[in-house]
Amino acid sequence: MSVQPIDRYVERIAPDVQTAVMENSITATQKRHDALFGDYEDPDKIRRIAGAIKQHTVEHLDRYLPQAEEKLKANGVKVHWASDGEEANRIVFEIMRSKKATKVVKSKSMVSEETELGHYLEERGMECVETDLGEYIVQIDNDHPSHIVKPIIHKNRQDVARSFEREGLGEYNDDPEVITHRARKHLRGKYMEADVGITGANFVSAESGRMLLITNEGNSRFCLAPTKVHIAMVGIEKLVPKDRDLSVMLNLLARSATGQRLTVYTEFISGPKSAAQPDGPEEMHLIFLDNRRTQVLESDCREILRCIRCGACMNVCPVYRQASGFAYRSVYPGPLGAVLSPLLASKFADYADLPKASSLCGACNEVCPVDIPIPDLLLRLRDKAKVEGIKSPGTPPMGMWATMASKPVLWKTALSAGKMMDFFPKSMIPVPAFQAWYKKKDLPEWHGKRFRSWMANRPNPKKNDQPEASEK
């Protein structure tokens, strides 16, 4: 039986990895919930404001991009533009060459993952060190991040300890504190030697030209303390109109990503260091990167450009929890990736299966700090695949169900015949869609009634926990 690519991945995933991803995602979802509902009576109201600010920004990029550029330039920043990853990487390389720079320390940035900047520079003889602890481990393992906030959610401490031992960072020790402090020691040497610090940006204010960097570890601070040149690579959608909008974004981002009120370090950078300051870059470059974002803007899924990369949608997603990040085969996993990856891809067809790997339960929309209607966008992309005649492997045929569901008489007959299902061996049900599903799950006992009549007569359940339920 053919299965969807994402299912094939789930079949291969190691049990301990799956448990780690599942537990970590559940904890993150709970922390997010506690942080938001602990502080705000109606977090949805704030999510809607944030969504409206970002939607407005996305639909006025023709105003805000030139405005931000002008401010940045007035602040002493050199602004560059790149249509694609290749051009962005080339710009970085050229800046480095003109400065005779060979060593880079890099703070976590999703756009540079898109452009594969690290590999590009290394192929050209530059040393490029990832400094976020998780990203550093990904780099020494020649691996890929599997979550946008927690890049090594798929590794356990033993994996990391073995990697550190292999890299000569000390004898095998799997205490996370020891590992972290070894990384601290090793990476400070790298910062101090580096010529250039490369970062992304979480936000850029069009009003002031301030760029924001948000980290817990402080690696982006360190990338901008001993180095002489700062290069920031920024997606064109990262703008907010005004500084005041950041109060909404910062409050939501930290709570949604990690359950913190504020992330430890929020850096507002608007240019090279001040004259009296002995440390830090004397030169700052900012590269605005398109990399098919204009294509997303043109599509009917432009809402996804609101995304502030908090990771909440993947943490809450039942498919992500089972499948983990690699199953999405691209830089952005989870519900975000299922929408964004097909749109950013050079060939939509290559990722057209991802929008189908969702039960459309709606949880991603409920947690999204910028209120992106992800399930709607997934449907639009399914539709696009259909219109363009793209067939994805393993999509179960639903023809029989469709016929039944559209004919009331057939539907009712089927319902009353349903009781038979309890006596019928499930492996013999001749519906491919059911068979694909049944491989992983079991069917509850058939109640032989319509949902509404069952609901009315069901045993009275205790009003209980379900924290997520109160969010709508």
Add this chain to the structure above:
Amino acid sequence: MSTHRDVILGKVKKTLEALPKRAEYPDYDTEAVITIPEDADLWEHFKTAMQAVNGKVYDTLVELKKWMIENEYLSGYCDPDLLDVFSRELSPEIKLETTYDRDRIDTYQFGITRASGAIAESGTIILKDKDTSSRLGSLTPWVHITALRPDEVYRDIPTALDQLGDDPNIIWVTGPSKTADIEGILIEGVHGPGEQICLRLDS
């Protein structure tokens, strides 16, 4: 030849101008995100909030000194402008250096620099480039001590955003450096300070 800039902005413009309607900037009040009670005492609220994120706040140098001696933090960097204030109490047991030498970054157990402000709501210390005598001095030692006057505490995040000013590098610090990358376990002191301290200066 058209530049990448022209191509990108051209596409953006063309797409957006074709939209029948564009989303308006929402009418909202930043009060909606503020969590600090109306009548909170700013210094006390700041103190509690900073402690909640594992920072430490000392009201006097005597208390700070006691903690430093107990933990054997005996030698470090100090902003030259703060030397008078700190050496009066800390010397001679604790050694203060007013220059930061990049060749021996691991020899500074602590760094003392001036805070430019704080946010009571979130327990955040504000560092501005113009007030920080050395970015490295405030970042590389295990302990970072900032000095702050109580009248420099902002009530909430929107107010602090409103007062950012024109400094090119402003850092809001909310607790010690931390990570949960390995199995979600919280570890403090990754790249930045493992101890974030604030000392109250009374003018």
